[in-house]
Structures are given as C-alpha cells and as structure tokens.
Amino acid sequence: MPIGRPREFDTEKALELATSLFWRKGYEGTSLSDLTETLGITRPSLYAAFGNKEALFRLVLERYESIAGAYRTKALEAPTAAKVAQQLLEGAAELHGDKGNPVGCLGVHGALACGDEADMIRRELSSRRIAGEEAIRRRLERAKVQGDLPPDASPSDLARYLSVVLYGMAVQSVGGASRGELRRVAEIALRQWPKNAH
Amino acid sequence: MPIGRPREFDTEKALELATSLFWRKGYEGTSLSDLTETLGITRPSLYAAFGNKEALFRLVLERYESIAGAYRTKALEAPTAAKVAQQLLEGAAELHGDKGNPVGCLGVHGALACGDEADMIRRELSSRRIAGEEAIRRRLERAKVQGDLPPDASPSDLARYLSVVLYGMAVQSVGGASRGELRRVAEIALRQWPKNAH
C-alpha cells in the first residue's frame, strides 16, 4: 500500500461517472460543481487525483475512445472494404441506439462550438475526428490495393462520406432516434457502396 | 419617426453580427461581452433592443433559417424526389463550403451539449431539427403518392437518412472540409437514391 492517507474513492468509478457527465453535457456544459456532486468528492480531491478540469476531460476522452469507440478499431480489421463500412455504420447504430448510453457522441458534441477558454479542447476533438477519418481512408486504400474496391473508387472520398454519416448519426441520436431507425439509416447509407466487378 | 431618442445603431446590422457570432461559438460559447464588443453597443442598449440573450438568439435563429436555410425550403419545391434530395445535399455543400460563412451549422452545433441553463435552447434547436426532417418526410410521401418513388421506399427512412447526411456535413465542415470535398460527399450520398422502374 502506498505511503500516506489512502484515497477514499475509486478513481476508475469516478472516471466512469465523469465520462457519462461529459458525454451528456459536453466539456463547457459540465461544471466543476456538476463533477464534484456526481462523483461524490470534494474539489481538492478531484484536483489532487486528476489535475484539473481539462486533464480530467482528456482522461475521460481516452476512456471513451477505448470503450465506446472500440467498434471503430474493430471495424477497421474487417476483411473487406464493404464489411468495414458495414461494421462502422452498424456499430454506430448500436452505440447511439443503446438506451443505456447518453445520446450523441462525446467526440462530436463534446466541444463543437464553445467559448475561447475551451478552444484547446475544441481543437483536440477536431484533430481526433480527422485522425479517425484518416484511419478509415488508409484502410480503404489498402482495400483498393487488394482489389477490394473498384479502381475508380476514391478512398478519401469514401472515408469522408463514412465519417459524415457517422457524425450525422451521432447528431440524429440526440433527437431521440431509436436503434432500429439508426440501423435503417446505416442500411440506406450502405446501399451505394461501390460494387466490385470481379 | 418614432417618439423618443433615436437608436444609434442599425438593428439589422447588429443581428447580422450576432448571427455570425452565435454561428461560430454557439449559444453558451457566446458571452454578453462578446456580443456587446462585436456589435459595438452597450449592455443596456442590447437589452432594450432585443430583450435578453435568449430572445436575441431566437431572433438570430429566425434570421439564420430564412437566409442560410433558404436552400432547404427551395429544395423541397423541386419537381422530383431525386431532385429534392440532390438540391438538399448540394445546397448544404455550398453553404458549408462557403469560406465566407462560419463553419458548421447554427442549428446543429448551436447547443448540442450544454449546461442546464441553456437547456431551453437545446430543446428548441432539437425540435427544429425534427421539424426539418418532418418537412422532408412529408415531401417524400407526396413524391411516393405521385409515383415519384418506388413503392417499397420508406419516406421516413429516406428523410432520416438525408437529415443524417446534412448534419454530418455540418460537423465535417467544422474540421475544415472544402466545398469540393463536401460536393463529393453529396454525390456519393445520392448514388443510392432509389431508382424508379417506370
């Protein structure tokens, strides 16, 4: 056991509560009072354990991506480009259609528009969205090399299209879309997927 | 001329400046100090002219929808369902690809996630998004009656799909997507549009 007085709360459980809070209300919309009240700890305890609000948000973001965003990395490992697209869109439908999760996507509405003070977070989320799109693009380029996509298909355009639908589904879920409705959106979005001639 | 001391600023110009401010930074992200500084008026003048921050935002929202959202109502008047879809998506590409406009969409990121105080605005924007989707759905139902869509096509699913792509394009534009990139997204999204056998 480490030296000094032992911590009286579970940091992992606290991160989980903070995640759902930031997920629902975004970065700026979540106040320190929200956090301390929900986590059941005092302000100095929060700062001693996590640094400050911004550092806590970054920890939450890591946690969110490794859990809620797990379907993304898994989808990119699917054998064909068509299956990658399918798993991405259906995974988003499952995630956002799950009534147990807060609506929307932490990465999308966490800080789309915000005051000057949260500008760092806005940029961070934006670059993460871009990185996600890049990952899809690289996977589709590989697919093209493997003859898995028609020669005239553009991996970057298709990756952008997939990202757009993913973002849109997150926004749509804020309006209360059900899992079935999101699934049908995914199905329609996949209809146009470029068919290989072979 | 009305009785009393005349107003020394142009309310229409002030609304325009407020629109671009709310458009960029969202409802909560825009402070009264931002507003008074940008509009070049004092706080009491703003309150006398527009009521309060929330009332000003609603005025801005009306203005935004009648200007930036004009392409939507126009698109719904297109002769065929396919052209409605095309004009909706291409209109969004033009709007969000215009470097003269702030990125994103006021209705989408104006208050997706926010603190408790802005909850009214969040609900307002959400219900407007739903109303927009409903308008598309009704147009597509009319198209189906007119034999303009295949019998097995679902107007509500297609309307939801179109809305998702519109939302997603708004988010994508925050990441700096160009007009051409958004146009290609629109083009891909339209490939799957149900073809009529006729």
Next chain:
DNA sequence: CTAATTATATACCGATCGGTATTATTCTCT
C-alpha cells in the same frame, strides 16, 4: 512514539457570467 506523506474538508480567491438600477442625453409632441 515521532516524522514524513498523502488525502480530506472548509473556506476562500479573482474573474466572468447574465442582467439591471440609475442617471444623462436626445428626440417628438403640445
């Protein structure tokens, strides 16, 4: 035991939030 170390709770910091009371100024109407 004492000393060192770490977490806790209370109470507070300056800055900013949205909003307003007060007073002075500029106009129309009689």
Next chain:
DNA sequence: AGAGAATAATACCGATCGGTATATAATTAG
C-alpha cells in the same frame, strides 16, 4: 419652452465559473 418618451453610458448586482490556501485526518516509515 417644457413635458413625456425612448435610448445611451456608467456602474453595479448576486451567482457561478475554474481553481486554491489552509488546516486536519489517516496512513507508512523509522
């Protein structure tokens, strides 16, 4: 000119923001 009405400028309100100084309690090391 003077009364009434509306806007303008200054200065301020309580509440909340993110963050912290201070002191106390709980633990390990010696």
